[in-house]
Amino acid sequence: MELLQLRYFLDAAEFENFSKVAKKNTVPQPYISKTIKKLEEELGVALFDRNGKKVSLNKNGLFFYNKVKIAIANIDDGIAHFSENVQTDIKIYIQAGNRYISMLTADFLTSTKDIYVSSLNSATSISITDYDFTFMQPMEDMSDFRYKELMKDKLVVAVSNKNPLSKLTHISFKDLKGEKFVSYYKTMNLRSLTDNYCKKYGNFTPNVVFETADASALRYMLEKNEGLFIVPEKFFMLQPSYKVTLLPLDEPAFREIIIAWDKNKKLSPQANHFKNFTVDWFKAV
Numbered sequence: 188m189e190l191l192q193l194r195y196f197l198d199a200a201e202f203e204n205f206s207k208v209a210k211k212n213t214v215p216q217p218y219i220s221k222t223i224k225k226l227e228e229e230l231g232v233a234l235f236d237r238n239g240k241k242v243s244l245n246k247n248g249l250f251f252y253n254k255v256k257i258a259i260a261n262i263d264d265g266i267a268h269f270s271e272n273v274q275t276d277i278k279i280y281i282q283a284g285n286r287y288i289s290m291l292t293a294d295f296l297t298s299t300k301d302i303y304v305s306s307l308n309s310a311t312s313i314s315i316t317d318y319d320f321t322f323m324q325p326m327e328d329m330s331d332f333r334y335k336e337l338m339k340d341k342l343v344v345a346v347s348n349k350n351p352l353s354k355l356t357h358i359s360f361k362d363l364k365g366e367k368f369v370s371y372y373k374t375m376n377l378r379s380l381t382d383n384y385c386k387k388y389g390n391f392t393p394n395v396v397f398e399t400a401d402a403s404a405l406r407y408m409l410e411k412n413e414g415l416f417i418v419p420e421k422f423f424m425l426q427p428s429y430k431v432t433l434l435p436l437d438e439p440a441f442r443e444i445i446i447a448w449d450k451n452k453k454l455s456p457q458a459n460h461f462k463n464f465t466v467d468w469f470k471a472v
Contacts, residue, residue, distance in 0.1 A: 282323040334447035340419035342440040347412035353432040360388035369414035
């Protein structure tokens with residue numbers, strides 16, 4: 188049983204509607220329903236009577252509500268006692284998933300008062316103590332970190348509908364040898380993935396004829412059939428294009444995103460809130 192479960196339960200008791208609870212907490216409505224259902228399973232009793240979209244406390248729920256309301260109030264009083272130590276700035280370092288993290292932080296800032304998020308980019312000289320969280324791909328050695336898995340996005344080959352390859356239903360990395368590519372700069376995460384998978388499965392270095400950090404420019408060159416683009420499927424579908432075909436790859440290839448933090452650093456309540464919000468947010472993506 189988690190504190191966030193109990194807060195959602197209190198909100199549901201007061202709003203009598205899971206959709207309103209979801210809107211208040213900026214999470215998907217099915218997640219609220221699932222969380223309340225899990226709480227009921229843990230307690231072994233139903234807490235609500237359900238009538239369409241309306242929910243109301245039953246006898247068990249009312250008893251539990253009165254106990255939880257007092258407990259949460261005491262916890263909040265304890266937190267307020269240490270308010271002079273409240274962290275107001277969450278520092279993040281983005282190595283992977285920049286577009287997702289931009290949307291995530293916008294939603295977080297909309298839902299949270301008095302906590303700000305600042306990001307560090309790859310051009311910044313950093314050490315592990317400079318930031319609270321890193322959004323990254325898993326490394327072989329994660330011994331210095333604690334982390335949570337957020338997303339595993341399948342890689343596909345994006346090709347212009349003008350390209351003869353667009354007529355295929357699937358493709359192999361070996362089939363891409365000799366083709367022109369458009370991609371990000373070599374220092375960027377997705378480019379490294381492209382180079383590594385082409386080497387691993389196709390035994391070749393991709394012929395990148397256009398590289399940039401600008402996603403819009405890449406999309407333009409792709410639609411113009413200046414080269415193909417290896418891209419995470421869900422990521423591309425954030426802004427789909429009717430001028431482009433996505434081809435599944437025969438080999439297993441993924442872009443993973445995790446949130447990681449220094450294993451020796453104790454997270455503040457505000458940092459923990461950001462971490463939990465992030466994990467819940469990605470579940471809905």
